[in-house]
Amino acid sequence: MNTSFFDFERYRATLTTFFITYGARFLVAMLLLLFGLWVINRIVKFIDREMIVHHVDPSLRPFLRNVLNVALKILLVIAVISQLGMEMTSVFAVLGSAGLAIGLALQGSLANFAGGVLILALKPFRVGDYIEAQGVAGNVNLINILNTVIKTPDNKTIYIPNGPLASSTIVNFDVESNRRADIRILIHYGNDIALAKQLIKQLIAQDFRIQPEPAPQVVTENTDLGVNIFTRVWAEKGNVGGITNDFHDWIRAAFEKNNITIAYREPSFPVK
Structure with missing residues (x-):
């Protein structure tokens, strides 16, 4: 077989x-x-x-x-x-x-996970807040396990690892309901400084977005290039960007109308 x-x-x-x-x-x-x-x-x-x-x-x-x-x-x-x-x-x-x-x-990923836990526990910012950290600024779009997603004002999407983010300096522009707008304009010597300040104060008085308290300030500083005029006003955080941009244009127009020459205009930040 x-x-x-x-x-x-x-x-x-x-x-x-x-x-x-x-x-x-x-x-x-x-x-x-x-x-x-x-x-x-x-x-x-x-x-x-x-x-x-x-x-x-x-x-x-x-x-x-x-x-x-x-x-x-x-x-x-x-x-x-x-x-x-x-x-x-x-x-x-x-x-x-x-x-x-x-x-x-994956030590780096574990560090990012720990950073995410710290961010969610300590809450230095929330989704929707406008922050500045790690050299970028924008609105927080999402907080993931390992990274935080930022949307910049020009619609760029930036992914920041949570580890470095949790251990870095974070500027949160949306924690307080009110914020100060800072406008700096440099004018040449020889201009009427009193008139320049008066024109700015008139613009402040006409803008309903500016809060009376804390009181607005218009102060000057002499430099080698000319006279710096600092305008400091308080407003709701949503109005700060608009006030900053509008005042640069309004001050320039008022100064040109009254023959006050501007040496240098510095955009103030944040202009969110």
């Missing part, structure tokens, strides 16, 4: 048993993975809607949503691996070693 026939039958039976046993497990694991991803997507969307309904801070919502999404998917992967019949102690040992290696390789 041909022994190769019996070997083939034995191998076929072994392969059939293997595919029946592990094929079924693999199929169930894949179904569990697909169903789990669908459930996670629904859970994350539900939690996001609940956070909106309960008025959770818009700066915090994307961060919590991302953390929840990652955590649930990690649990799902563990459940799928368990369904395949692997020893979880071995899996955890491998995951621990891999986590250590990945942690060492």
Whole structure:
């Protein structure tokens, strides 16, 4: 009798048993993975809607949503691996070693994650605030796990890593409801300084956006190039940019009409 026939039958039976046993497990694991991803997507969307309904801070919502999404998917992967019949102690040992290696390789990302946690905990700014940090300025559009998205006034999108951002100097222009507008104009010597100040005060009195308190100031400073005239007025933060830009134009027109020569006009910041 041909022994190769019996070997083939034995191998076929072994392969059939293997595919029946592990094929079924693999199929169930894949179904569990697909169903789990669908459930996670629904859970994350539900939690996001609940956070909106309960008025959770818009700066915090994307961060919590991302953390929840990652955590649930990690649990799902563990459940799928368990369904395949692997020893979880071995899996955890491998995951621990891999986590250590990945942690060492991604120290910068971990620092950015920690920076994101600090930003959300300390709240130096929120979504929508106009800030200046890391050499850029713009409105905070989104606070992610690893970076913060800034939209500049000229509609550029800038991604700033949270690690350096959390440890740097941050200027937030929207914390206070009122802010001071500073306008500086340099005029030549020989001009009527009293008249120049009087013209600026008249412009201040005509602008309803300027608040009476703290009182507006118009002061001068002598320099080698001429006389600096500093105009300092307080207004609601949304009006500061408009006042700054308008006053440069109005002062120039008033000075030209009264034969006061301007040596240099310096744009004041911020002009948001």
